Amino acid sequence: MTILYFAWVRQQLGRGEETIDLPAGVKTIGDLANHLRQRGGAFGEAFSDRKRIRAAVNQEHVPWDAAVHAEDEVAFFPPVTGG
Amino acid sequence: MTILYFAWVRQQLGRGEETIDLPAGVKTIGDLANHLRQRGGAFGEAFSDRKRIRAAVNQEHVPWDAAVHAEDEVAFFPPVTGG
Amino acid sequence: MNTIRIQTDDFDVNAEIAKLKTSGDVGAVVTFTGAVRRDADIQSMTLEHYAGMTEREIARHMTEACSRWPIAGATVIHRIGKLAPGENIVLVAVASSHRQMAFAAAEFLMDYLKARAPFWKLEERNAASRWVEARNVDDDGLSRWRED
Amino acid sequence: MNTIRIQTDDFDVNAEIAKLKTSGDVGAVVTFTGAVRRDADIQSMTLEHYAGMTEREIARHMTEACSRWPIAGATVIHRIGKLAPGENIVLVAVASSHRQMAFAAAEFLMDYLKARAPFWKLEERNAASRWVEARNVDDDGLSRWRED
Numbered sequence: 173m174t175i176l177y178f179a180w181v182r183q184q185l186g187r188g189e190e191t192i193d194l195p196a197g198v199k200t201i202g203d204l205a206n207h208l209r210q211r212g213g214a215f216g217e218a219f220s221d222r223k224r225i226r227a228a229v230n231q232e233h234v235p236w237d238a239a240v241h242a243e244d245e246v247a248f249f250p251p252v253t254g255g
Numbered sequence: 256m257t258i259l260y261f262a263w264v265r266q267q268l269g270r271g272e273e274t275i276d277l278p279a280g281v282k283t284i285g286d287l288a289n290h291l292r293q294r295g296g297a298f299g300e301a302f303s304d305r306k307r308i309r310a311a312v313n314q315e316h317v318p319w320d321a322a323v324h325a326e327d328e329v330a331f332f333p334p335v336t337g338g
Numbered sequence: 339m340n341t342i343r344i345q346t347d348d349f350d351v352n353a354e355i356a357k358l359k360t361s362g363d364v365g366a367v368v369t370f371t372g373a374v375r376r377d378a379d380i381q382s383m384t385l386e387h388y389a390g391m392t393e394r395e396i397a398r399h400m401t402e403a404c405s406r407w408p409i410a411g412a413t414v415i416h417r418i419g420k421l422a423p424g425e426n427i428v429l430v431a432v433a434s435s436h437r438q439m440a441f442a443a444a445e446f447l448m449d450y451l452k453a454r455a456p457f458w459k460l461e462e463r464n465a466a467s468r469w470v471e472a473r474n475v476d477d478d479g480l481s482r483w484r485e486d
Numbered sequence: 487m488n489t490i491r492i493q494t495d496d497f498d499v500n501a502e503i504a505k506l507k508t509s510g511d512v513g514a515v516v517t518f519t520g521a522v523r524r525d526a527d528i529q530s531m532t533l534e535h536y537a538g539m540t541e542r543e544i545a546r547h548m549t550e551a552c553s554r555w556p557i558a559g560a561t562v563i564h565r566i567g568k569l570a571p572g573e574n575i576v577l578v579a580v581a582s583s584h585r586q587m588a589f590a591a592a593e594f595l596m597d598y599l600k601a602r603a604p605f606w607k608l609e610e611r612n613a614a615s616r617w618v619e620a621r622n623v624d625d626d627g628l629s630r631w632r633e634d
Binding site for chain 4: 350351352356359362363364365366367368369370371372373374376377424435437440441444445448452
């Protein structure tokens with residue numbers, strides 16, 4: 173799966189994109205966020221407070237219990253501030 | 256007093272403006288409309304149906320019972336259609 | 339900074355937005371452009387107004403808009419004379435720090451212009467001409483802004 | 487005729503209005519222009535977006551606007567990259583036969599853009615930079631359009 177990061181999440185993690193295999197036991201976007209948090213370091217910090225982060229799967233806003241699959245494009249970012 | 260006419264009222268009366276002395280007994284804009292209707296001809300027709308006409312005194316929309324005075328600028332016109 | 343102009347010439351929306359953007363802490367400019375509709379039968383539309391009363395009335399309602407919403411500036415330009423289908427008739431532009439105020443004030447000014455400003459339209463179609471009748475719906479547009 | 491563009495360049499409001507006026511029986515065009523506010527401290531604002539998702543999401547909400555109101559056409563242009571105070575950020579323009587529809591659809595699209603479109607703003611002030619926090623008021627702007 174492809175994971176994209178935007179805004180301060182991207183800056184804090186030092187990367188805008190990565191490609192990983194779907195980790196074992198990850199069924200929802202919330203599971204994926206936990207998996208990334210467990211990497212520790214910048215990931216541990218970035219994913220420590222879920223209220224500060226939003227997620228999209230295949231370019232659609234989703235809640236934390238949304239399903240993820242091996243071929244998905246997933247994104248993590250702060251609440252949007254367009255316009 | 257100066258009386259101004261606009262749009263179809265002006266066209267029907269064949270004039271856009273006239274100056275008259277305040278007629279005896281005319282105290283309101285409604286009295287003035289009656290006075291003008293009594294001229295007959297185009298005036299009789301134009302002022303026959305008050306629902307089709309609006310009035311202003313000194314450049315402000317007014318109801319038919321508004322007072323008029325000798326030095327006023329009075330106007331008669333159809334409901335407005337701006338914008 | 340408020341501007342009111344009654345003119346025969348067309349207006350330049352870019353230029354009016356640029357002027358409004360210099361009048362304070364402007365984050366939002368809303369514009370309304372009204373044009374002669376391209377009705378198949380209409381050859382032209384001639385606009386007449388009550389010079390003096392028009393400017394007074396528009397100014398009065400701009401003052402009211404400024405008292406209702408914290409707007410940085412407003413512009414109303416209304417054309418008069420003979421206009422072809424597709425040509426601009428009216429521009430209302432409002433600048434504000436925030437978008438909701440700009441939208442509300444622009445819509446208020448347009449509702450007012452439609453319902454109260456002393457303009458009249460003569461439609462020329464098929465070699466005949468006809469004064470456009472006021473529509474009650476425009477009074478309704480205005481009534482929602484009344485506080486009583 | 488709907489247009490969506492994400493670009494670094496500025497936009498030309500006159501040109502966008504002119505394009506919309508050719509798309510059917512257009513009597514009204516409402517535009518919203520959002521600009522970087524001239525806050526004394528802000529040197530610049532850098533806009534980042536999620537390419538692909540942005541266009542999809544805006545297109546989806548344009549389709550929704552078209553289903554709610556009989557609009558002839560809509561345009562959304564959003565700039566990205568580094569912008570100075572006073573520079574334009576976003577244009578929303580909606581053409582319709584009648585003004586109420588044009589105002590409502592333009593405001594709906596702006597509320598949506600503020601609350602849901604994947605853009606982020608980095609403010610540079612006093613040699614420091616800070617990501618602009620989302621304001622809950624923007625979610626509230628959107629909520630009034632929900633039917634349930």
